Amino acid sequence: MxxxxxxxxxxxxxxxxxxxxxxxxxxxxxxxxxxxxxxxxxxxxxxxxxxxxxxxxxxxxxxxxxxxxxxxxEMQPAIGFANCVRSVKICPGIAFCKRGKQDSIKLGLELDKRYHKKEMPSRMKMGVAGCPNSCAEVYVKDVGLLATDAGWNVYVGGSAGSHPRLADLLIEDLTAEEALHIVDIIVRYYQKNADIERVGQFIDRIGLKKFKADVLAEFYKGVSETTEPLVSQSAAGEKIIPVAGGLTEGTLVLGDKITADSVISDIIRVYPQTVPVFRSFGMGCLGCPSSTGEAVQKAAEIHGIKVDEILAALNKVI
Missing domain, CATH: 3.30.70.3340 (Alpha-Beta Plaits)
Incomplete structure (x- = not known):
């Protein structure tokens, strides 16, 4: 461990x-x-x-x-586990920057307080930028808030890593309170409906049109659910077809044996019960960008693990 x-x-x-x-x-x-x-x-x-x-x-x-x-x-770790809100990146905003248009620090710290380390289907990163220069890199964040003279624009689905994706504009010109409200809706919707995938991958799978319609319908209705969010997993017996260049670079499907060439993200999507096995071998970064193209053999070498031992443990639980 x-x-x-x-x-x-x-x-x-x-x-x-x-x-x-x-x-x-x-x-x-x-x-x-x-x-x-x-x-x-x-x-x-x-x-x-x-x-x-x-x-x-x-x-x-x-x-x-x-x-x-x-x-x-006498400090606390920044990361609790792999699949959680990893960070909220914040620019100086109107407090310190001559170009700032809104209070990015106040909004960003509130997001950090609400969501940092909260469990998610995969890793999640947020960014809050006080002007269109986007020093907090909102276009490559799962949830990004960008300030303008009129308020806050909200972006979703951005990521860097091995499969970079620019975020999609969801809604414009919100107050800080409205921005916090819609982020809450986005987070709960993602928790309830996503598999082990980043927000952008989730959007690509269900379609931006559906994602936007569902989230904005809840936002304009103004109703906040009180039930605890559930992370959905693949239904038993469901055959998962990998999306080339999107969710994964592998080809594993339900029923296949895990081999040294099997891609990490493929394994945990098709066989989510393997997550505790990976963690027991000290491989906690299951949501990292490398997992979408890294085979078990390579990951074992990087972590100093005998590949035969981890393959035996993985295949035992499936």
Whole structure:
């Protein structure tokens, strides 16, 4: 199993090194916290790395040091598990930027408070940009909010990774309160209806027209459901046909044996019961972009795992 709150980074001469990334909402960090980062990095010989999600990662750690690193930092991990809201990227907005048109910090921190680490069908990233320059990269976020003079425009389905996809415009000129309301609807709709797929992949599967119609109908109705969202899985016996260049690069379907050449994302979509097996081998990033094209053989090599052992465990549960 992976050390608590850590990611495997690199294997050097058979020795594994790990990284930890504390949560820093919006990338705002106080001076005393920065000093703590520096002290801990020096104590454990770690390298500090600024991440694209506005955080500070400590990498190059030994497995046996991870628990004490967290204790010394007195901070919480940024990532709870693979399939959750991973980050909310926020630009300076009107608080600090001369080009800001709306308060992106206030809105972004509220989104972070509501959704960070919340379980999702796959990984989800959000972005809040205070002007059309889009420094928070809303066009490659699962949910992106872009400020204009008239209010907030909402985009859905963006992602980078091995299959980049630009987000689709959902609705324009909302107030901050309306923007929060429609994000809530988007999140619940995605949780209820998506398989193990990013928002953009989900939209491509059901069609933008249906996604937009369903979400906007709920928004204009103004009714908020109170039932807990459920993550749907593939129905028993359903044959899943992979979408080339979209959901996956593999060809696995229900009934096939898992082999060294089977693609990770294929396996977890067709056989979702394999997710705990992958995690038991320390492979927690099941929603990462690499999983859409990475075979078990390659993933095992990267994680320092014997491929025969993981294949036996995977095929046992299916």
């Amino acid at each position: 992976l050390p608590t709150g850590a990611n495997l980074q690199k294997i050097w001469n058979g020795k594994k090194t790990y990284a930890v990334t504390p949560h820093i909402p919006g990338g705002f960090v106080k001076a005393d916290a920065l000093r703590k980062y520096a002290d801990v990095a020096e104590k454990y010989g770690a390298t500090l790395k600024l991440t694209s999600a506005q955080r500070i990662m400590l990498t190059g750690l030994k497995a046996e040091d991870v628990e004490q690193v967290w204790a010394d930092l």
